[in-house]
Amino acid sequence: EAQVTQNPRYLITVTGKKLTVTCSQNMNHEYMSWYRQDPGLGLRQIYYSMNVEVTDKGDVPEGYKVSRKEKRNFPLILESPSPNQTSLYFCASSLRRLNTEAFFGQGTRLTVV
């Protein structure tokens, strides 16, 4: 089954404790991205990757890092989480950068206390 898998689904952590949210897709998609979704603000793109070893900032990249060492995986790293990073996070992938549908993961609800 074609899917984007994120882990964990839920995470509560403390300020400053480094964490990684994993994302994996099994569709051989070139393009992957991370979004956060907050009430009243909608989905905002954090980072994206057009292929292996090619990543770039989205609209809200501060406080986040990503890497794309393999085509299928695109982890999101919070080196020093802060409470303002409490949010619902989604990973997405698409076959190409343009003109194709995006497949989203199930979401990761992160709470930073």
Added chain:
Amino acid sequence: SQKIEQNSEALNIQEGKTATLTCNYTNYSPAYLQWYRQDPGRGPVFLLLIRENEKEKRKERLKVTFDTTLKQSLFHITASQPADSATYLCALSSNSGYALNFGKGTSLLVTP
């Protein structure tokens, strides 16, 4: 700045009626536009993509129009059902083509 605007007020309609949702955009020159459905706490699910040279696209009970002159897309669900209740998101590729930007969505509630 680039903006995608969807009606923030929830749309309540009766089962069997046609629901019409609006997406307006400014400062975009989109080659295509997409619509997604999102249920609470879940990831968006792709519904339809329409290209700038297509005026209308249909898929089962769904219909999308795309007017690049008005800078507007309309999304219709005919013969609506309670199972259609969800938030519907409009998405456009940024002018650079590197990001898929989403509107904030419109919540649809279909009552029996």
